[in-house]
Amino acid sequence: MGERKTGVASSSPEDLEQEVARIREDIEPVARELDRRRHAMMDWRTQVKKRAPKAARFVAVALGVVTAVKTIRHRRAQRKAATA
Numbered sequence: 001m002g003e004r005k006t007g008v009a010s011s012s013p014e015d016l017e018q019e020v021a022r023i024r025e026d027i028e029p030v031a032r033e034l035d036r037r038r039h040a041m042m043d044w045r046t047q048v049k050k051r052a053p054k055a056a057r058f059v060a061v062a063l064g065v066v067t068a069v070k071t072i073r074h075r076r077a078q079r080k081a082a083t084a
Contacts, residue, residue, distance in 0.1 A: 011019075040046065
């Protein structure tokens with residue numbers, strides 16, 4: 001039972017430290033961007049400001065559809081009552 005694992009080259013501690021530092025440098029911008037996006041997503045005031053116009057349009061269209069359906073049903077009921 002050897003102590004070496006397959007695919008792992010034996011490196012000096014200095015080489016490993018340099019590799020870890022290089023990996024951290026590569027990951028740092030990604031972590032910073034993820035943190036920025038997390039803060040933006042959790043800022044509810046900004047989310048409301050961004051989405052309020054779309055939500056208002058949706059509500060207006062929904063109310064328009066409901067009003068149209070009720071008006072049509074009411075007119076049909078009046079015509080039916082007038083002919084009966």
